Amino acid sequence: MNDATDERWVHAIALGGTIAMTEVAGGGVAPTLGAAELTGALPVGLTGVRLDASTFREMPGAHLELADLVLLRDRIDELFAAGVDGVVITQGTDTIEETAFALELLSDAEQPIVVTGAMRHPGRPGADGPANLLAAIQVAGAEESRAVGVLVLMDEVVHAARFVRKAHTFRPSAFVSTGVGPIGWVTEERVRVPVRPASRLHLDVAATDPVPPVALLTAVVGDDGRFATAVAELGYAGAVMAGFGAGHVSLRQAEYLGDLAKEMPVVLASRTGAGETARATYGFPGSERDLLGRGLIGAGSLDPFKARVLLSYALALGWPVDRIAAAFERLSR
Structure with a gap:
């Protein structure tokens, strides 16, 4: 934990996805918003959290590669070494179930890593990105989230990366943990994580290790x-x-x-x-x-x-x- 103040130091890393999409020429939406724009759109202020942010990628979730996640793990390790207490990843929901599990395997950090996104882009009524990001920051800054493994936060529900999957194409409640259920939740800024996976597995893949197809x-x-x-x-x-x-x-x-x-x-x-x-x-x-x-x-x-x-x-x-x-x-x- 950051000893300089009583605040928890959380860093948000943007990878693109629906949460970062706006309308583009030719129709439809595409990732255009970086970390500063996403954190600047938070609906309310944060209490007890020092927040900063950076942009790692600007792409749809479907374009991410397994090798990208090894580099992302290295970036997360650098942040933790600098004293960051928790990391939030924003990305496309298409691949959250795979990328979160990849980070679960790649990282053995005790500090919280929380992955989130949005089912509705910023231009749609009821866009869920800001609320998901706010709750994810709260989870990343909570002591309850330490030593649990990588988490996915969607719709104020906390899922373990090993079990989560996307079960609907558009609904904000699309994410479920089939067979076991979610392991926590957020209510009125209170973070609850009462269930913890029994075991973890660490694979120390380096950025120089080619990932075979x-x-x-x-x-x-x-x-x-x-x-x-x-x-x-x-x-x-x-x-x-x-x-x-x-x-x-x-x-x-x-x-x-x-x-x-x-x-x-x-x-x-x-x-x-x-x-x-x-x-x-x-x-x-x-x-x-x-x-x-x-x-x-x-x-x-x-x-x-x-x-x-x-x-x-x-x-x-x-x-x-x-x-x-x-x-x-x-x-x-």
Whole structure:
């Protein structure tokens, strides 16, 4: 904590996204507002918080890369080393569930890192960006938020990065934590974080470590699995299979995935978005027992999108298959 005053020192970092968008020539909106404009639009003053801000990127959330987040982690580490008590990240909501989880893996800091954004851009009635930013700053400056991991603040609800996902295209209440629920909330500037994840995982990826490409495949009815045969040829270093239900695929796809698992790590997740992949319930060809027997790695409770983030960074570090499998197991506890 900043010892010079009783204030909490919070730094806001802007990455773009809907929260920073205004109308542009040709129609529609695009990111144009930087950190100064966003913090300048806060609806009320802050009590007990020293706030400053900087702009890291100005782009839609869909344009962010996993390598960008390693550089962002380095910037956050610099801020914490300078005495900052908490960091707020503003970005596009399209990818918050993945980028927040990436930062959760990349950072082992105890100081709060809070990611927020907006579902309605500043030109729409009821724009939620200023209120979300205000609440995120309050969460980042709260002692209750320390040593919890990376948080996502939307609609005055606090989510753990590991569990959060975007569940609606436009509503301000779009973000949910399926299966476990949010871990906290903000009421009248009071920050409550009564629930804490049991374990964390740190991957010390450096900016000089290339992040290998990882393919994401999704099971659908009637899929003959031919995409799996092209994964290696296209230069991917790993793959995530979003299977049906508890982790199932077609017979043909099971054969292709088994062959692929001999060449690279292949993680088996569920496309349902909630629950844990099974290990020993079903015994038909293409079931989870069959696929794990063919060398696939169970994603446990991680959804396919977060599984891809974890696998990407693990491959950047050169982790072997057994260590990757242990990481997925740890994050399912």
